[in-house]
Every structure is written in structure tokens, then in C-alpha cells.
Amino acid sequence: MRIGGLITVLVLAGIIFAAAFFITDEWVESNIEYQASVLNEAKVELDGFEFSLLNLQMKWDRLQVANRNSTMENIFETGETEFSMEFWPLILGNKVIVQNVRLTGFELATERETDGYFEMPEIEEDEEPGFLYSVVKQVSGEAQKNAEVRFTDIRDDMNVDSLMAQINLQSVDKIDSLRNGIQQNYSKWDSTFNNTPIEKEIATAQNTIESIKVDEIKDPKKAVEAIENIRKLRAQVDSMKTKADSLRNNFQQDYGSSRYDLGQVDNWIEDDFQRALNVAQIPDLDVQNIGKALFGQNLLGDYAVYLEYVAIAREYGSRLIGDDEDLEEIPRYEGLDYEFSDKYDWPGFWFKNIELSGRTKSELGISGVVTNISSNQEKTGEPVLFELGAEDENQVSLSLNGEFNYLEESPRESFNFNYAGFTLSEARLSGSDLLPYELESGKGELNLNLDIVDRRIESRIDYLATGISFDFEAAGEPKNRVESLIRNAIGSTDNVDVTALVDNIEGPLRVRVRSNVDDLFMNALRQTISQEVENAKRKIEAEVEKQVDGKKEQLAEFKQEKEAEIQARYDELQAKVDEQLARIEEKREELEEKKKELEDELKNRVRDRIGIDFK
Amino acid sequence: MFLIMRYFAKLLKALASEASPGQIAGGIILGMIIGLTPFFSLHNLLIVVLILVLKVNIGMALFSFAVFSGVAYLADPIFHSFGIWLLELESMQQTWTNMYNSEWWALTKFYNTVVIGSFVTALILCIPAFPLLKYGVVQYRKHIHAKVQKWKVVQAFKSTKFYSIYQTVSRVRG
Numbered sequence: 001m002r003i004g005g006l007i008t009v010l011v012l013a014g015i016i017f018a019a020a021f022f023i024t025d026e027w028v029e030s031n032i033e034y035q036a037s038v039l040n041e042a043k044v045e046l047d048g049f050e051f052s053l054l055n056l057q058m059k060w061d062r063l064q065v066a067n068r069n070s071t072m073e074n075i076f077e078t079g080e081t082e083f084s085m086e087f088w089p090l091i092l093g094n095k096v097i098v099q100n101v102r103l104t105g106f107e108l109a110t111e112r113e114t115d116g117y118f119e120m121p122e123i124e125e126d127e128e129p130g131f132l133y134s135v136v137k138q139v140s141g142e143a144q145k146n147a148e149v150r151f152t153d154i155r156d157d158m159n160v161d162s163l164m165a166q167i168n169l170q171s172v173d174k175i176d177s178l179r180n181g182i183q184q185n186y187s188k189w190d191s192t193f194n195n196t197p198i199e200k201e202i203a204t205a206q207n208t209i210e211s212i213k214v215d216e217i218k219d220p221k222k223a224v225e226a227i228e229n230i231r232k233l234r235a236q237v238d239s240m241k242t243k244a245d246s247l248r249n250n251f252q253q254d255y256g257s258s259r260y261d262l263g264q265v266d267n268w269i270e271d272d273f274q275r276a277l278n279v280a281q282i283p284d285l286d287v288q289n290i291g292k293a294l295f296g297q298n299l300l301g302d303y304a305v306y307l308e309y310v311a312i313a314r315e316y317g318s319r320l321i322g323d324d325e326d327l328e329e330i331p332r333y334e335g336l337d338y339e340f341s342d343k344y345d346w347p348g349f350w351f352k353n354i355e356l357s358g359r360t361k362s363e364l365g366i367s368g369v370v371t372n373i374s375s376n377q378e379k380t381g382e383p384v385l386f387e388l389g390a391e392d393e394n395q396v397s398l399s400l401n402g403e404f405n406y407l408e409e410s411p412r413e414s415f416n417f418n419y420a421g422f423t424l425s426e427a428r429l430s431g432s433d434l435l436p437y438e439l440e441s442g443k444g445e446l447n448l449n450l451d452i453v454d455r456r457i458e459s460r461i462d463y464l465a466t467g468i469s470f471d472f473e474a475a476g477e478p479k480n481r482v483e484s485l486i487r488n489a490i491g492s493t494d495n496v497d498v499t500a501l502v503d504n505i506e507g508p509l510r511v512r513v514r515s516n517v518d519d520l521f522m523n524a525l526r527q528t529i530s531q532e533v534e535n536a537k538r539k540i541e542a543e544v545e546k547q548v549d550g551k552k553e554q555l556a557e558f559k560q561e562k563e564a565e566i567q568a569r570y571d572e573l574q575a576k577v578d579e580q581l582a583r584i585e586e587k588r589e590e591l592e593e594k595k596k597e598l599e600d601e602l603k604n605r606v607r608d609r610i611g612i613d614f615k
Numbered sequence: 616m617f618l619i620m621r622y623f624a625k626l627l628k629a630l631a632s633e634a635s636p637g638q639i640a641g642g643i644i645l646g647m648i649i650g651l652t653p654f655f656s657l658h659n660l661l662i663v664v665l666i667l668v669l670k671v672n673i674g675m676a677l678f679s680f681a682v683f684s685g686v687a688y689l690a691d692p693i694f695h696s697f698g699i700w701l702l703e704l705e706s707m708q709q710t711w712t713n714m715y716n717s718e719w720w721a722l723t724k725f726y727n728t729v730v731i732g733s734f735v736t737a738l739i740l741c742i743p744a745f746p747l748l749k750y751g752v753v754q755y756r757k758h759i760h761a762k763v764q765k766w767k768v769v770q771a772f773k774s775t776k777f778y779s780i781y782q783t784v785s786r787v788r789g
Contacts, residue, residue: 006668
């Protein structure tokens with residue numbers, strides 16, 4: 001036994017342990033921050049981080065996850081959080097498995113003191129922005145559009161010229177661009193017909209036909225040879241005919257393709273018209289739209305925010321799933337790991353149970369449990385489940401229950417959000433100028449159900465305001481007849497029940513908002529501004545039509561003319577081919593006749609000489 | 616270059632020194648195990664501790680580690696295939712499963728084809744290598760060492776100033 005060696009081993013072990021003890025905090029913190037920031041595409045910061053090697057315990061005083069779309073804001077932040085990692089998964093597989101997390105001070109959408117921008121390392125970008133983000137965009141667009149509709153500003157004496165100056169009519173440019181496209185296509189086909197070898201082949205065939213002098217053939221054998229040649233020529237000309245036909249088909253297909261379809265022009269004009277209506281803020285007076293106009297901005301705006309959180313969850317879920325893929329190639333000198341049981345088949349990370357507490361933006365204390373957040377649900381066999389709730393002394397309650405399930409082939413997210421008992425005093429039910437009144441009293445309840453399976457979305461938002469009374473006095477005297485009629489209509493209403501449905505069950509995304517006061521508003525509007533709205537629409541429509549007047553017809557004429565020119569070129573080519581075919585046929589008949597004549601002559605001579613008749 | 620030469624001189628000296636043939640063979644054997652198997656394995660930690668604690672020749676262990684690391688690089692595909700054969704042995708399945716399910720055994724990574732293949736190969740080699748090496752050292756001391764000392768390379772090296780300094784330092788350090 002070497003005593004010096006033993007001391008060396010002990011000293012080395014001591015140094016390693018001490019080094020690990022003193023430097024792991026910073027090292028682990030910076031690694032977690034970096035990896036999480038890469039995943040988040042914006043800064044993830046930990047304050048007051050501590051890591052204990054003895055019991056593998058992690059703790060931080062504050063965690064901030066910056067919003068990559070608005071880097072001065074956090075998606076969420078937490079206060080003091082503490083958990084212990086399991087020893088063996090960390091040692092054997094570098095996997096973070098946590099049984100229980102105590103997470104306090106959870107808050108959504110908080111402001112940051114510093115910019116959360118993070119310089120991303122160069123990695124491959126996802127080619128698709130994601131289905132849910134596109135739905136968020138569409139719903140936000142609907143909310144924005146509804147926020148812009150003005151009902152009470154419709155005037156009969158609308159200045160259409162100044163309105164049109166604000167709108168860049170796109171139909172005219174698009175028509176010109178289409179005309180250029182047709183011209184280029186025409187040039188292409190003109191050149192194709194000019195350069196086709198068929199013309200030359202026709203000329204060659206013609207020479208060949210003319211070189212066959214039937215009268216000069218004196219021998220039946222020569223006649224048979226000439227017939228064979230004419231048969232070959234026929235095959236060549238048939239092939240020319242096929243080429244010409246294919247040329248015509250390609251031309252017709254190309255010219256008739258949707259790129260050159262004049263039907264688009266009507267759509268462009270309609271788009272310009274709709275844009276003009278939007279800029280002029282002319283409402284669509286339809287009972288189907290009134291609910292959307294009244295409550296769409298508020299409800300759909302909130303809905304888009306919730307949906308964005310789901311989109312983030314799905315995006316992160318899909319990013320993490322790929323992390324646990326096994327390497328197919330065996331790196332040299334690393335060998336292959338055999339798995340004799342599924343004991344170590346852990347995901348990259350797995351937070352089994354998170355006890356969460358925090359505050360909502362409305363200062364409502366919230367608490368609950370989130371279970372099974374993992375990097376691979378297939379390995380845990382468990383979807384993410386969350387169950388959060390809150391209630392205060394004024395009976396204001398909030399609950400959020402749901403599931404993010406990526407266990408099957410199609411990802412599925414579903415949740416229910418309920419916020420009830422909140423006061424509506426001094427609140428406005430709608431952002432629309434039709435309902436600008438604050439409420440004197442009332443209680444509100446918001447319920448959101450969302451179910452998304454892969455790209456199929458089905459959701460319903462119910463908003464119920466009960467015991468309400470509008471504060472008309474604060475708004476002063478009605479400014480016009482519309483306001484006066486609306487006040488009369490809704491003055492006796494003590495509840496408003498709104499339902500918004502967002503789904504794509506039957507195809508494209510549909511956004512519908514209906515309420516129990518739609519008819520009241522529609523009646524008031526029909527009695528007042530409907531005529532003004534119709535007049536304004538007619539004026540705008542007439543102006544748009546004027547600007548594109550005749551353009552469509554000119555384009556149709558131009559297209560027809562060019563098409564006819566090419567068609568004439570084809571017809572000419574076709575006629576030449578047909579002519580050659582006829583001449584070949586004619587020549588063949590002549591040759592057959594000549595052959596027969598020569599054969600008969602030969603037979604007669606034989607009969608005269610030897611007395612045998614071969615007929 | 617001088618360092619390498621000095622190292623070889625040390626090795627040659629060790630062969631002829633008072634260190635027992637067992638200590639020299641032990642150093643080579645332990646170095647061989649580390650060299651043949653993946654370096655960052657749990658069993659190698661134990662081997663390193665053994666080298667430090669047992670009175671084996673550390674210089675020989677380092678030399679052996681360097682030589683057998685090169686051998687291992689070439690023999691990697693063989694270790695991998697041998698590992699597959701071992702891990703798929705029908706009669707061993709229960710043992711492997713039990714070892715795999717025990718976290719402490721799992722730390723050894725014996726479920727890896729190269730680790731188990733190279734480790735078992737190294738152990739098998741130890742059995743004939745240890746007595747052979749011991750015998751080799753004895754034979755070297757008896758028959759070869761004197762001849763080696765007469766080699767021109769060795770003579771030339773011994774006549775350098777560096778060697779005399781090294782000798783002085785060695786004497787001072789005991």
C-alpha cells in the first residue's frame with residue numbers, strides 16, 4: 001500500500017468536491033438561462049439562483065421569461081421556486097426528473113426592466129409559422145376590423161374623392177400586370193410556332209412526294225418500293241400531326257390557366273370595394289354582423305390572447321419532442337447502449353407536479369396544480385394537465401382547467417376558462433360607438449371552451465352580463481337619432497348575453513358573434529342610418545367602377561385577339577399537315593394503281609410467252 | 616524530445632530498478648485496462664485509485680495506457696462486435712438485466728457494447744499477460760539490460776548534459 005497515493009486520492013477527491021460546490025451555481029445558472037433562452041427565442045433570466053449538489057436541490061427567487069414578440073414584456077414570471085431533482089436520472093442519463101415543484105408569485109404578461117432580446121445562435125428555422133398562430137392572426141384581424149367600424153359617423157355628403165385618395169386601388173395595376181402577362185405569353189407562343197420544326201418537315205415531306213414520279217415507274221418492284229416509301233412518309237406526317245395537336249393543347253392549357261383568367265378581375269374590383277368600405281368605416285348592416293361589431297373587439301381580442309398561449313405550448317411541445325430521438329449511427333468508440341428494461345427510458349425533463357400560486361392582472365390570488373410537464377409525453381405516458389383556481393371575498397372566481405395532450409399522432413389542446421362574479425360597474429360592455437355607455441352596476445361572467453385537435457379548432461366564448469344598468473346621464477344628451485333610438489331600445493335591458501363561436505369544422509375558419517341585443521340594435525339602425533349606409537356604399541361602388549371602367553373589357557378584347565392570332569397560326573399549320581396527308585393518300589392510290597397496272601402487264605406477257613394464265 | 620527520452624530512460628531504469636517484477640507487470644496491466652476501455656468509465660476511476668494506492672510502477676502504467684489507447688482505437692470495431700455477442704448471450708440475459716436494473720451497476724455502463732467488449736477483453740488478457748510480463752522483466756534484467764546499456768543511443772544520451780543534471784536531481788530527490 002502506497003500511503004502517499006492514498007493521500008493523493010483523498011486530496012484530489014476533496015479538491016473536486018470543493019470546486020463543484022463553489023462553482024456549480026453560476027455554471028448551472030448560465031447553462032439553464034442559455035438553453036432556455038434558445039428555446040424561447042428571448043431571454044430567460046434567473047435571479048437568486050442556488051443549486052445544491054448534496055441533495056440536487058434547485059431554487060431561485062425570480063424567473064423571467066421574456067416575450068420574443070415584445071421584448072420589454074415577460075410571457076410570465078415567477079417568484080420563489082424550489083424543487084429537488086431525482087439523483088439517478090441526472091447521473092445516469094443527464095435527465096431532469098422532478099417530483100414536486102413549489103412555484104410562487106406566478107404572474108402573466110409582466111413588464112420588464114430590461115430588454116429581453118436574445119441573440120439567437122444560427123439554427124434552422126421552422127418552415128411553417130404554425131397553424132395556431134395563423135388562427136391567432138385571423139382572429140386578431142377580425143377583432144381589429146370590428147374595432148374600426150363606425151356606425152354613428154355615416155354621412156350622406158361623404159367626400160368620395162378624398163376617400164379614394166386614401167385608398168390605393170389595386171385593380172388597375174393588377175389588370176395592367178395581367179395584360180403584360182398575356183402579352184408575354186403570346187410572345188412565347190408566337191416564338192414557339194415560329195421555331196417549330198414542323199414547317200420544315202412539311203416542306204421535306206412535300207419534296208419527297210413530288211420526287212415520286214408515278215409515270216416513270218416501269219417495274220412493279222419499283223412501284224412496291226415507292227409504296228413502302230410513301231407508307232413511311234405517312235407515318236412521319238402522322239407524327240407531325242400529333243406534334244401540332246400537342247402544341248395546340250399546351251397552348252390552350254397555358255392560355256386558359258388561372259394565371260390568365262379574367263374572372264380574377266371581378267375579385268380584384270370587389271377587394272378594392274371592400275377596402276374602400278373599410279377605410280370609410282361603412283358598416284355592414286346585417287343581423288349576422290351586428291354582434292361581431294358590438295362585442296367582437298373585446299371578446300375576440302381576449303380570445304386571441306388565450307389562443308396565443310396555446311400556440312406557444314404547442315410550438316414548445318413540438319420543439320421538445322425531437323430532443324429525445326436516438327442516434328441511428330454508432331459513433332466510433334462510443335458503441336451501442338443496450339436497454340434491458342425501460343427503467344431508464346426517461347424524457348429529457350419531467351416536472352411531475354407543480355404547485356403554483358400567484359396573482360392575475362386583476363390582483364386575484366390564483367393557485368393550483370400543473371402536472372406532467374415533460375419533454376416527451378410518449379415516454380411519460382401522461383399529458384400536461386392544469387387545474388388552477390381563485391376566489392376572493394367578493395365572490396369573484398376564476399378557474400382554468402385543461403389538457404395539452406401530445407400522446408397521439410394528432411396534438412390535442414383543450415381547456416375551459418371561467419371568470420365569474422367580476423363587477424361591471426364603470427365598465428363598458430363594448431368598444432363600439434353604438435354602445436359607448438358605462439355601466440352603473442352589474443356582474444359579469446366569461447366562459448371560454450377551446451378544443452383543438454391538430455388543425456381542427458372548435459371554441460365557444462360566452463359572456464354574460466347580469467343586473468346591468470347603463471349610465472346614460474354621464475354620456476349627456478343623445479347626439480343623433482341613432483343614439484336616441486338605441487338608448488330607448490336597451491334602456492330596459494338588464495342583461496346581455498353574448499356568444500362567440502370560432503371554428504373550422506366545416507372548412508375555413510368561421511368567427512361568429514351573436515347576442516340577445518342584436519335585434520334591438522338592428523331595428524334602431526334600420527330606422528336611422530340604413531339609407532345613409534346604402535347611399536355611401538353606392539357612391540363608393542360607383543367610384544371604384546369608374547376607375548376601372550372599360551379596363552376589363554379592353555383586357556378581354558386584347559386576350560381574345562392574341563388568342564385568335566395564335567389559333568390562326570395553329571390552323572394554318574394544321575391545314576398544311578392535312579394537305580400533305582391528302583397528297584400522300586393520293587400518291588399512294590396512284591402508286592397502287594400503277595403497281596396493279598404493271599403487274600397485269602407482266603402477267604399478260606407471261607401468258608403470251610408460255611401460255612399460262614396467272615389471273 | 617528531451618522529455619520523451621528522459622521518460623524512456625526512466626522506463627528502462629525502472630525495468631532494471633529495485634521495483635519487483637510484479638509491480639512493473641501490475642503497472643502495465645492496470646494501464647492496459649485503462650487504455651483498452653473507454654477512458655471515462657467508472658471502472659477506470661477504480662483502476663486509477665488502484666494505481667495510486669498500490670505499489671505498482673506508475674511510469675509503466677502511463678506507458679501502457681498510451682500504447683493500449685492506440686491499440687484500442689484500432690480494435691474498437693472488434694470490441695463492439697464482441698460486446699454485442701456478450702450482451703446477446705442467452706445465458707447472460709438475466710445477469711445483464713439485473714445489472715442494468717441496479718443503478719450502481721448501471722453506472723459502469725456495462726450495457727454498452729464497447730465498454731463491456733473492451734473490459735472483458737482486457738480482463739481476459741490480464742490472465743496470461745501478468746505472469747508473462749513478470750517473467751519478461753526477470754529475463755530482461757538477466758539478459759538484455761546490460762546489452763541495452765551498451766547501445767550507442769543510450770550511451771549518447773547518457774553523455775548529454777541534461778542526463779547528468781537529471782541524475783543529480785534524481786539523487787537529491789532520492
